[in-house]
Amino acid sequence: MYQQAIEPEYPKPLTRQENEDLTRVGPGTVMGEYLRRFWHPVVRAAKLEPNRAPVRIRLLGELFVTYRTKSNKIGFLRERCPHRGASLALAHNSGEGLRCLFHGWKIGVGGKVEQVPTEPPACAAKFAEGVKVRHYPVREAGGLIWAFIGEGIEPPEFPDYEFNSLPDDQVDIRVGLFHCNWVQGMEAVLDSAHLGQLHRSSFKETFFTGGKEAREAQVQRLIEAPAPSFEFDVTPFGFKEAAIRDLSDGRRQGNLRMFAAPYYSFLPGSSRQSDDRTICISVPFDDEWAAQYFMTYNTKQPIDQQASKERWRYTDPDPDNFAAGLGDVRNLWGQNRDAMQAGHATGFIGRHSFHEDFIIQESMGPITDRTEDNLGSSDTIIDLTRRTLLKAAYALRDGSTEIWGQKSAGDFDYAGIRGNSRVIPADTDWRDIDPFEDVEPVFLATS
Ligand code: FES
Ligand SMILES: [Fe+2]
Known part of the structure; x- marks a missing residue:
């Protein structure tokens, strides 16, 4: 008698589209949007020293900076200065916020523009109020700094592993x-x-x-x-x-x-x-x-x-x-x-x-x-x-x-x-x- 060969069922390779959808992480991609629903570890907490250099972060194809203030508060925002795009990784970290090197705009740790020295004093405050800073929820836990970068979405419960x-x-x-x-x-x-x-x-x-x-x-x-x-x-x-x-x-x-x-x-x-x-x-x-x-x-x-x-x-x-x-x-x-x-x-x-x-x-x-x-x-x-x-x-x-x-x-x-x-x-x-x-x-x- 012939012995019947036992063929296990082998997994199939992905299609080209599936491979694209699985791997791409930028804004608007299928996986990128899924990943933007999660908190992500972005750097070891010990690397973020109070009142010292901000750390440049690349996450899901976007650029950010994170920093720790003298009083131990943590900020996490886009790397691009909201004024004209200078890197905030170069900024001064002082006075509970970042001050851009280029024109001295100051962004507070709460994510608001607090000072715009290049505007006339009479209208600076009103002008600053109208500038939107892309600032994100951030946490410290387990020796890591964690951030949530989903736009216009409430962060989920923090994963207390x-x-x-x-x-x-x-x-x-x-x-x-x-x-x-x-x-x-x-x-x-x-x-x-x-x-x-x-x-x-x-x-x-x-x-x-x-x-x-x-x-x-x-x-x-x-x-x-x-x-x-x-x-x-x-x-x-x-x-x-x-x-x-x-x-x-x-x-x-x-x-x-x-x-x-x-x-x-x-x-x-x-x-x-x-x-x-x-x-x-x-x-x-x-x-x-x-x-x-x-x-x-x-x-x-x-x-x-x-x-x-x-x-x-x-x-x-x-x-x-x-x-x-x-x-x-x-x-x-x-x-x-x-x-x-x-x-x-x-x-x-x-x-x-x-x-x-x-x-x-x-x-x-x-x-x-x-x-x-x-x-x-x-x-x-x-x-x-x-x-x-x-x-x-x-x-x-x-x-x-x-x-x-x-x-x-x-x-x-x-x-x-x-x-x-x-x-x-x-x-x-x-x-x-x-x-x-x-x-x-x-x-x-x-x-
Ligand atoms: S580019 Fe940052 S203050 Fe002008
Ligand atoms: Fe291995």
């Missing part, structure tokens, strides 16, 4: 900038199929800590781990993904990742046998540049600074760009072929696994052509992310008032979202696991 209520010493933030579209960055974080391939050497040499033997054992465990089966639940906040591996004693290892729309990945486990947890936030600067905020947080104790140093030892020490000096396609990111000949997986010597991810994403070009993908069963999570984001953005365009990732889509608790790694008894459904239950964290890869 558990890290947003922690003191500064319980969060550790490193930002990496990469030269390609934000969705590419996010897809790499969600893609567990590449771990044992791309990072085979970097995990051993630069990612895991401990002695050589311990590091090699960890990598071996990762390479030999049985292929997980994936299960997903789309929820009002995003989706839950469980990577389940059968263990030899009949129990199962469940790695639970939470994805919160539009771009938060709460990673499953801790590699450090501590209560440190990590999330990755992929924020678009524009269509071709983005930042990833890697945030380690601990709800019980301050972050161990020595451990943090160790964790990031193979990256640029600049916390606002740990990928500085990575190179680009012109030098193939410094790839060392001799090292590859000698067995190194990528030839990116002394680079962190996050660097390898950035290099691969950038190597696809600024916006990868997803119509040419050949997706396999291991790409299911990638396909789900693309299509659910598109569905949410199309729904908003077509007049829906439910926004995926916000309370309008259904009841949930932002502070209850957490990734986790657990050994699950054979008769337990992963959906019943309480991620807040206090058990010893289990390490098995990052997905």
